[in-house]
Amino acid sequence: MPVTDADRLREIFEYETIAVVGCSSTPGKAAHDVPRYLLEQGYDVIPINPNATEIFDRPAAASLSDVDREIDVVCLFRPSEEVAGIVDDVLEREDVPVIWTQLGISDDEAAARAEESGRAVVQDRCMKVEHRRHVA
Structure with missing residues (x-):
């Protein structure tokens, strides 16, 4: 069952390193503005975009691997x-405790597989909105 509990969401925001798959170099797009906000809040944001070499003056990785x-x-x-x-890519790693899909993005079957492996899943929620609601 995806995470919706306010206390659990606050716990997730205690983590520091966030890899953003689909991070955009285009200001004005949510895929740019949300990670920029997280960076400004002190999170270590790792941009993942195979079409960019650098975003936010940080090297962009082509994929999670x-x-x-x-x-x-x-x-x-x-x-x-x-x-x-992408969940398959996460499941190949042992270091990712949380998968978060942004507003309008979900896959219940993939979420169930991730949860079965012990990961927390947040679906169809904006990290910026939830951070402001529960932390800021």
């Missing part, structure tokens, strides 16, 4: 039909 350091939260800005494949 290209990130060779620990990740706490994987935040997805990709269409719902791509969630299952």
Whole structure:
């Protein structure tokens, strides 16, 4: 069952490193503005975008498998039909306790697989909105 509890959401925001799959270099897009907000709040944001070499003056990884350091939260800005494949990538790693899909993005089957592996899943919620609601 995806996380909706306010206390659990606050706990998730205690993590530090957030890999943003689908991070955009275009200001004005949610996939740019939300990770920028998280960066401004002190989070270590790892942009993941195969079409960019750098976003926010940080190197952009082409995929999760290209990130060779620990990740706490994987935040997805990709269409719902791509969630299952990204969850597969997360399941290959042992270091990701949380998968978060942004507003309008969900895949219940992929979420169930992630939860069965012990990961917390937040679906169809904006990290910026939830951070402001529960932390800021």
